[in-house]
Amino acid sequence: MLGTLQGGTLDLREIRRFPNEPVRQNGSLYWDVLRLWHEVTQALESAADTRLTGVGVDGWGVDYALIGERGNLLENPYHYRDVRNEGMMEAVFERVSREKIYAVTGIQFLQINTLFQFYAACRLTPRIVDAAEALVTIPDLLNYWLSGRLCSEYTVATTTQFVDARRRTWATRLLSEIGLPTRTLPEIVQPATVIGAIRKDAARALAGTPVVAPACHDTGSAVASVCAGGSTAFISSGTWSLVGTEIDAPVITAKARDLNFTNEGGVCGTIRLLKNVSGLWLLQACRRSWAARGQPFGYDALLSEAADDRLSFASLVDPDCHAFLNPSDMPSQIALYCRQTSQREPSGPAAYARTILESLALKYRVVIDSLEELTGRRFDQIRIVGGGARNRLLNQFTADATGRTVLAGPVEATALGNIGMQMLATGAVRSVGEARAVIERSFPVERFEPSATDRWDAQYRRFLDYLEFTCA
Incomplete structure (x- = not known):
């Protein structure tokens, strides 16, 4: 989606739309993130003649990718509806109580949460976990491939159930009690942060364009x-x-x-x-x-x-x-x-x-x-x-x-909020209130x-x- 701010109103134009279908293989359900990456780069090529002031990726929460020491993807990310999550909530509660986890994270208990998915990975595929240098959510992964910077934007980081809700930092002590490694957790950045610029190997024509972590x-x-x-x-x-x-x-x-x-x-x-x-x-x-x-x-x-x-x-x-x-x-x-x-x-x-x-x-x-x-x-x-x-x-x-x-x-609220945060990061508006006012008067x-x-x-x-x- 391409947003254009002109005369105090915002125009939104679709550049490319594509399906995001999970893939079932050998009894497991995965996301095809390489296909997503291909579609992102194709969309950027479509906007190559546009003077972009920023690019930012948002996406769904809870699912994650593991990155190896050379920056490579260690495996296709699992889908949150995969059967490996069955019984993992109960297994975690045997180590640390539900009450204690909620007191730190303040996050709703769902078996799809990253906390339980990653616990399943540590039990079922420990060698892959041991080889990981970083754990990132799906939008953070795409922003990493765009910019080369590994970080975790705050809003999507909280969906993992890894964050201390009051301190707004990784709950490392709690995670260690559960038995989850914390060395893979990258720096948390706030929404509307410029995290880098588009790399040449991602989109040559747009290289140098700021990459913004919106609300990811x-x-x-x-x-x-x-x-x-x-x-x-x-x-x-x-x-x-x-x-x-x-x-x-x-x-x-x-x-x-x-x-x-x-x-x-x-x-x-x-x-x-x-x-x-x-x-x-x-x-x-x-x-x-x-x-x-x-x-x-x-x-x-x-x-x-x-x-x-x-x-x-x-x-x-x-x-x-x-x-x-x-x-x-x-x-x-x-x-x-x-x-x-x-x-x-x-x-x-x-x-x-x-x-x-x-x-x-x-x-x-x-x-x-x-x-x-x-x-x-x-x-x-x-x-x-x-x-x-x-x-x-x-x-x-x-x-x-x-x-x-x-x-x-608006129907395209997610794209508009993303663009609003980019506007804030690049100085086009001075506050989230101003960004919201622009959106409110621009869309029915x-x-x-x-x-x-x-x-x-x-x-x-x-x-x-x-x-x-x-x-x-």
């Missing part, structure tokens, strides 16, 4: 693009839904731990207090299963059919049920959940979509109600950003389920007001019962 965590960049504090909660909506608010200091309490909230690093000294919800992944996985059976369903057509109120509240599921993490067939798994909870199975693709979207909206309400309890704030509105902001049906359901005004957009926002709240309130009480169900 994609959600960190998305939140950086909008005002997401005070009486506003945010939902960064995509494969995952990150539901939270921006605060000044971490909330590390027994209540936050029991509710499994996370304190991820934000920009300009802030913390993103949030909870990960398994977002549109369920619908994506259903569509993949249907396509494999020769029944491809277009997204828009599916949502149009799902808007039929005759399908409303036929069945509800907990989107975060462990069984939905990576099933071989998502529709079958949802049907099984419905049978196990004495509900009707969805009657077809549109009914599945309706079940998923209504369930997501109700789960958002659970999280936002808990967020109010933890912060003592009242959230009057919800800002939905990211690709999921295009889903007008889910946006309306979210307003209805929560009883709050929803503001949806759609408003959704709550309706039929009594009906949703009744379904919410029913939904809470399903959260108590432990799925197979």
Whole structure:
């Protein structure tokens, strides 16, 4: 994505779009980072005639790469849904308690976290770990290949569960207690840091262009693009839904731990207090299963059919049920959940979509109600950003389920937040507030007001019962 700032407004233009598909080999699931690198360099070639003032990479958190002594990639990074993570949380808790880990890191417990992934690597492939000189997240890896500088940007570093939330440095003592090596952890840098310049072997025509570490965590960049504090909660909506608010200091309490909230690093000294919800992944996985059976369903057509109120509240599921993490067939798994909870199975693709979207909206309400309890704030509105902001049906359901005004957009919030941090790093703006103001006046926002709240309130009480169900 190419951002151009002119006359106080920002224009965003797509340079290149490409898929990022995991690769299964010998029973394991990997990311094809060399293909990603190829696509990044091709995109830079497309912008070779542009006078760039900066380049920065953001991406998803928790997954990591191991770098050898010559700067080489030791193996393809594992995908966070790989089966090697099974049972690793419990194994770690045998060494150091859940309570102690949370007291230091303030990070939500998910088996996908780098902490548990790296523990699996230390147990299963110790020789590769021993050969590593550095451990970096995926966006840090790409920024390293661009600039030649090995470092870890703060917002994405916090997703590893390796960072002391209060000190904002690596929690080396805790990691050593767990049995994880800390010699591989690079310097932490703050968002909006110029970390170097594009190397000739990365993009000759753009060599010397500053490389900026923006908020390298994609959600960190998305939140950086909008005002997401005070009486506003945010939902960064995509494969995952990150539901939270921006605060000044971490909330590390027994209540936050029991509710499994996370304190991820934000920009300009802030913390993103949030909870990960398994977002549109369920619908994506259903569509993949249907396509494999020769029944491809277009997204828009599916949502149009799902808007039929005759399908409303036929069945509800907990989107975060462990069984939905990576099933071989998502529709079958949802049907099984419905049978196990004495509900009707969805009657077809549109009914599945309706079940998923209504369930997501109700789960958002659970999280936002808990967020109010933890912060003592009242959230009057919800800002939905990211690709999921295009889903007008889910946006309306979210307003209805929560009883709050929803503001949806920008869709490309992550790219805009990344560019906003580059603008700050290179002096084009003086503050994150100024960057947000530029973005706000440059891109449209759609408003959704709550309706039929009594009906949703009744379904919410029913939904809470399903959260108590432990799925197979």
